[in-house]
Amino acid sequence: MAAETLHYAVVGQSKSRSFPEDDPFLGGAGPTAEADILIILGGGFGAGPTAIPDDAALYRAVLVELGTECLSYHTGADGGPGNLLGFARYRIGELAPSPLVELVRGPGADDGAVATAEALFGAHGFVVAVCSDQAGRIVDRLVRPKYNSALRFLDEGLATQEAMDLTCRLGLGYPEGPIERVRRSGIEDHYRVSLALFEVYGTPAYTPAAGAVMAARRREHGL
Amino acid sequence: MSGIETVGVAGAGGTMGIGIAIVMARAGFATLAFDRSAAALERAIGQATVFLAKSVERGKLTREAADAIGGRITPVTDVAALKDCDLVIEAVFEDLETKKSLFAAIDGLCSPHAILASNTSTLSITEIAAASRRPERVVGLHFCLPAQLMRLVEVSPGLMTSEETFARAWAFMERCGQIPVKTQDKPGFILNALLVPFNNDAIRAVEAGVAQPAAIDRAVKAGLGYKMGPLELVDLVGLDTQLRLCEAFYPITLDPRASAPPLLRRMVAAGLLGRKSGRGFFDYAGETIYGG
Ligand SMILES: NC(=O)c1ccc[n+]([C@@H]2O[C@H](COP(=O)([O-])OP(=O)(O)OC[C@H]3O[C@@H](n4cnc5c(N)ncnc54)[C@H](O)[C@@H]3O)[C@@H](O)[C@H]2O)c1
Numbered sequence: 263m264a265a266e267t268l269h270y271a272v273v274g275q276s277k278s279r280s281f282p283e284d285d286p287f288l289g290g291a292g293p294t295a296e297a298d299i300l301i302i303l304g305g306g307f308g309a310g311p312t313a314i315p316d317d318a319a320l321y322r323a324v325l326v327e328l329g330t331e332c333l334s335y336h337t338g339a340d341g342g343p344g345n346l347l348g349f350a351r352y353r354i355g356e357l358a359p360s361p362l363v364e365l366v367r368g369p370g371a372d373d374g375a376v377a378t379a380e381a382l383f384g385a386h387g388f389v390v391a392v393c394s395d396q397a398g399r400i401v402d403r404l405v406r407p408k409y410n411s412a413l414r415f416l417d418e419g420l421a422t423q424e425a426m427d428l429t430c431r432l433g434l435g436y437p438e439g440p441i442e443r444v445r446r447s448g449i450e451d452h453y454r455v456s457l458a459l460f461e462v463y464g465t466p467a468y469t470p471a472a473g474a475v476m477a478a479r480r481r482e483h484g485l
Numbered sequence: 486m487s488g489i490e491t492v493g494v495a496g497a498g499g500t501m502g503i504g505i506a507i508v509m510a511r512a513g514f515a516t517l518a519f520d521r522s523a524a525a526l527e528r529a530i531g532q533a534t535v536f537l538a539k540s541v542e543r544g545k546l547t548r549e550a551a552d553a554i555g556g557r558i559t560p561v562t563d564v565a566a567l568k569d570c571d572l573v574i575e576a577v578f579e580d581l582e583t584k585k586s587l588f589a590a591i592d593g594l595c596s597p598h599a600i601l602a603s604n605t606s607t608l609s610i611t612e613i614a615a616a617s618r619r620p621e622r623v624v625g626l627h628f629c630l631p632a633q634l635m636r637l638v639e640v641s642p643g644l645m646t647s648e649e650t651f652a653r654a655w656a657f658m659e660r661c662g663q664i665p666v667k668t669q670d671k672p673g674f675i676l677n678a679l680l681v682p683f684n685n686d687a688i689r690a691v692e693a694g695v696a697q698p699a700a701i702d703r704a705v706k707a708g709l710g711y712k713m714g715p716l717e718l719v720d721l722v723g724l725d726t727q728l729r730l731c732e733a734f735y736p737i738t739l740d741p742r743a744s745a746p747p748l749l750r751r752m753v754a755a756g757l758l759g760r761k762s763g764r765g766f767f768d769y770a771g772e773t774i775y776g777g
Contacts, residue, residue, distance in 0.1 A: 352708035362707035391704035393696040400696050400704040404715070407742060408683050421675050425666040429675040432637040432664060433629045435712040440679070467686075467742055 268322075268382045271297035274312070278303040280327055280351035280359060287386050298322045299382055305329035305350065312336045318343055323375040323382075325349045325365075330402075330458035333366045333395045341368025341395070345375040351388070352401050355447030363388045364399040397462035398455075406456045406468060412440035413471030444474075453478035487657035489600070493517040493570040495587055496577035497560070498525025501604055503533050504632025505574055510557040511633075512661040518560045519567055526560050533558065536633060568594040572657060574626055576604040579729070584608065585616035592617035600650055602626040606677055607733035610670040611643035620645035624654045627674055628663075639674040640665045672737050673730075681730045682742035685749070687715035688727075691766070692748040698766040716766040720759035728753050 271294040272281075281288050281303065294300060300321045302312055306329035314337070318324045324346045326336050333348035334341065348366030353359040363383045367376055380390045393400050412426055421429070427439020444452045453474040460468035470478075492509050496502040498520030510516045520526040537551040546554070564587075567573050573591050577583055588601055595601070601623045603613050614623035625641030638658050642651045651667075658665040668674040673681060687705075691698055702714020719727050731745035752758075752765065759765030 352704070360708045360710070362704055364704060364708075389703055389707035391696060391700040391707070393700060393704075394694055396693065396695050400690065400701055401708040403690060403695065404683065404686050404701075404705065405709060407686060408679055411679060411682065411742075415675070415678065419669060420671055420678070421666065421668040425668060426675050426679075428664070429637060429639065429666050429668075430679065433635065433676045434680065437710040465741065467682075 265381070265385060268298045268378065268385065269296050270299040270301055270382060272301045272303060274301075274303035274327070275309065278327055279305060279329065279353050280349070280363075282359070285359075290386070299378060300324045301327070301349075303327045305331070307331055307335070314342055314346065318346060321345060322378045323347060325379055328366065328399075330397070330455055332397055333368050337368060341370045344370050344372035347371055347375060347379055348395065349379070349383075350399065354443070355451035357447045361387065361389045362401070363390050364401065365390050365392045366395050366399060367392060368395050398459045402455055402459065406452070406459055409440050409444045409452055410456060410467060410469065410471045410474075413444070413473045416441060417472055449474050450478040450481045487572075487653045487660060488598070489514075489571040489653065489657045491515055491517075491570050491572075493519055493567040493573040495519045495564070495567070495573060495575040495591070496604075498522050498527075498529045499576055499578075501628060501630065501632055502576035503529035504630070504634075505576055505604065505628055506558050507533055507536065507554065507633040508628075508661050508663065510554045514557065514661075516558050517566055517570065518558050519562070519564060520560075521562060521564075523562050526562060530558070530560050564590055565594060567591055568596075570595055570599055572600045572602060572654075574602040574604060576628075579605060579607060579733070581608050581612060584613050588613055588616045588623070592619060598622075600624060600654055602654060604628055607672060607730060609643070609672075610641050611645065614643045614645060621647040622650050624650055625670060625674070626654060626658065627676070629676070636662065636664045637676075638663045638665050639668045639676060641668050641670045641674055643670050672734050677730065677734075681727070681734055682740060684715045684719050684727060685731065685742055685744070685746050688719065688746040688749050691716070692746055720765035720767055720769075722759070723761055724749060724753050724758045724765050 269292050272291040304312055305327040312326050326348050328348045328350045350364050351359045352362040365379055383390045391400055416423055423441045427442045430436040430439040453470045456468050456470040492514045494502045494506045497506050497518030506516050506518045537555055540546040541548050541551045575587055577587055591601055603625055604627055610625040614620035623643055624646050627639040629635035629637050640655055655665050687701055690701055698716045702716050705711050705714050728745050728749055734743040756762055757764050760769055763769050
């Protein structure tokens with residue numbers, strides 16, 4: 263059976279972490295009147311909760327882009343209508359976005375909307391991972407504590423940065439070691455994400471490592 | 486110069502020991518493969534023979550080279566055979582008392598210049614070294630699984646390890662074609678100190694209903710470019726091994742991330758050990774997913 267072509271429209275802020283301006287995915291979007299899926303770009307606490315359009319029920323799925331916030335920031339605790347989902351393409355700092363789209367289902371999400379969103383992203387070559395509406399979704403929840411540990415180990419003299427990065431590349435098959443990655447992507451961005459997760463979880467794992475705090479503080483002074 | 490010519494591996498009947506023996510024999514060293522279990526040793530030597538034959542099939546080694554490597558490995562079941570070794574690497578069970586009594590025995594046999602190394606993953610090099618009368622000649626050499634294929638070795642000095650011993654061990658690893666990295670003698674060195682809590686976090690994410698195991702692994706691979714997801718890795722290593730690692734690390738570090746997640750304990754209790762039992766987070770008989 264040939265895969266159904268899903269039409270989608272994109273609205274919201276022009277600056278999206280998931281889809282930078284020249285991203286081919288944006289080029290495939292059409293008018294809202296013909297869309298099966300409405301994608302609302304934005305994300306983050308900065309602009310305030312996204313206004314859910316009155317005609318949301320007309321779409322098979324409405325996808326709200328998320329930053330470090332949960333979907334419930336936009337919908338309220340009840341999760342909003344069943345066809346409303348959150349999403350974020352995983353991206354660390356200012357590095358190019360990865361192929362991963364984390365698709366967030368709130369408490370009342372309906373399976374049809376999830377399947378439709380998965381089909382849309384899948385058809386555009388993205389890898390989709392469905393998750394519940396928890397801070398850090400999947401990847402940041404798992405990787406930020408690791409970056410904090412690696413930075414702390416470095417401070418404590420466990421090994422040099424080179425030794426730690428090499429160990430992860432050779433011993434664990436990572437494309438890049440944790441410290442080189444967190445530094446290349448912008449250590450103050452790690453600080454920002456880590457702190458956002460710390461606000462929710464309150465565990466030492468998310469306490470930004472000293473190196474990240476200092477870099478972020480220096481950045482406040484333009485350094 | 487490492488000044489190391491004759492080498493021995495204790496626990497060569499085990500997974501790591503035989504791999505380490507292959508590494509040293511491949512580098513041209515006469516290698517004594519010691520294990521107290523003759524049956525385990527015989528099995529491991531058989532596995533080494535199969536590995537070398539496969540290397541020939543894949544064009545990585547000539548038949549002559551493979552035969553020469555195999556010929557350099559001598560199986561022994563009497564610890565006394567290690568007496569002329571310049572270096573003995575132990576890879577016996579991960580148990581402090583077992584390692585200490587072995588170190589005490591080897592210490593009494595080998596000449597004073599010989600280096601004793603431990604492949605421990607979780608124990609302290611300094612504590613193991615304290616069982617010998619030569620703590621300055623004891624060093625950590627932590628290989629990765631499978632040792633015969635992975636080039637990384639974490640080299641860790643204990644508190645009493647001399648600089649000379651460290652330098653000799655380092656040079657010897659380079660002569661074996663390995664890539665040494667230096668780490669302090671701390672629980673889990675670098676690799677396990679990062680990996681064990683990370684894997685636990687992934688298990689806790691399953692427990693917390695963040696996502697299905699397959700989605701977690703898919704996200705980590707696509708988002709971070711890792712070759713393996715944390716849950717397929719735990720399945721490969723064995724959930725019982727992950728539990729043992731937690732039990733070794735948590736009491737020493739008191740790091741909550743190193744403590745065993747309740748789901749891990751339940752799965753081990755239920756016999757869901759991963760690949761070795763046919764089911765862990767994933768089912769290896771079908772494609773069903775745990776919790777799916
Ligand atoms: N398996 C891994 O992934 C891995 C990786 C790195 C390091 N290590 C470390 O390597 C060591 C060995 O682990 P393994 O998984 O190969 O174990 P294993 O159980 O496969 O093998 C241990 C071997 O040691 C032998 N042995 C036990 N006590 C002995 C003694 N007193 N004298 C002589 N031989 C004795 C046993 O007969 C057995 O053949 C441990 O310290 C472990 O922490 C394991």
